[in-house]
Every structure is written in C-alpha cells, then in structure tokens.
Amino acid sequence: MTTWNLQETRCHLLICNGGSCMMRQADEVTQAIREEIATLGADKEIHTTRTRCNGRCVDACVVIAYPDGIWYKDITPELGRAVVRKHLSGDRLEEHMVYSFDRQFIASGLSVAGTDKAPR
C-alpha cells in the first residue's frame, strides 16, 4: 500500500488505461509520462494515476490534467512527454485539448459531441 505526500503537487495527470486506450498505447504513454517526470525531477510537482475508462474512447489515448480540468485526446508517448513539459511551465498542449474546466462546467473544445447521459 502506497501513501504519497502530495502537499507540493501542482498537477495531477489521470492517464486512461481503459481497454480502448490500452489498444492505443496507454501503457507506453503512462511509462513515457512517468519517465519524463523523473527526468525533469518533477515528482513532487506532478502526480500521475492510471484510470479505467473515462467515457471518451473515441479520443484514445485520453489524459486528463487537474486542477485545470483539461482533457487531452490522441496522446502518444511523445505527446505525453510534451504534456508533462507544458504543465510544468504552466502551459497547455492546445492542439490536443478536448475539454477544459471553466470553473462551472466542462467546456467543449475539439471534441466529438458524444451521447447525452440518461436522466437520473
């Protein structure tokens, strides 16, 4: 069991490791992101978590960055490294952004609209 001290974390990257993303290099993306973080000595600033499906399989491989609430699509290992560098410098990988959080709702960007969720 792991219990990290996350007090200095500035960015949390959620790397989708669901089935569709795994078919689009999610494991390699995960390793590339973690290697880039280690290479840059940014373990305290950027935390990563593998997730199951995030419900945007058309965008595989999906990487989500918080607290900005940015959803990235079509992330390859090289683009995963770029995500790390961008977020460390306070920037974003604009050309792969699908959604970003505008403090009230998630705002759409370059996304396929998707299917509405059923009412509760």
Ligand code: FES
């Ligand atoms: S498997 Fe990654 S969004 Fe569905």
